[in-house]
Amino acid sequence: MSTDSRLKREFFTRDVLEVAPGLLGKDLVIKNGESTEKRVFITEVEAYRGEEDRACHASHGRTSRTDVMYREGGRLYIYLIYGMYWMLNIVAGESAVPQAVLVRGVSDVAGPGRLTRMLGIDKSFYGEDLVISNRIWMEDSGRETAYTTGPRIGIEYAGDYWQSRPWRYCMIKTGEGT
DSSP: OOTTTBOOHHHHTSOHHHHHHHHTTOEEEEEETTTEEEEEEEEEEEEEESTTOTTSGGGGOOOTTTGGGGSOSSBEEEEEETTTEEEEEEEOSSTTSOEEEEEEEETTEESHHHHHHHHTOOGGGTTOBTTTOSSEEEEOOOOOOEEEEEOOSSOGGGOHHHHTSOOEEEEEOOSTTO
16 A cells, blocks of 8 residues: 555545545555455545535434544445445545545446445444555545536435535546546
């Protein structure tokens, strides 16, 4: 692991609407066992922005489930949906400002449930600190990215206003090597 390319705390402690598109093209690295690393890059994310955002889990306040969202950015918020899929979220922002980025796609697979299965991410990653962890971290690959925005997926319950926010960011393939 190159400590020069590893993302620092300052990257994560910005507003989620800056962190989310900034994650596109970044490498997510998971170390399984002594020397095996799985490296993918992020291609699609969604931003969830605080207690006022009705689609954000923090809209119901601080609970044992959402506690990590109230911590300083750079930690993982992992939760189970439909009793079978772990969702990978990266906490953004300053302490006490609950924001997170749902990772929806990576270079090898699309779909948040599929990617956590492929990467072996489960509840044990809840609260993991990407800045200091030895088993999961993020690196700046230097990959140039272009992206599109659109509404978030599967949040009809939040109402038209929150559903229509253009807070889904999708990387555009721009040629060889992307």
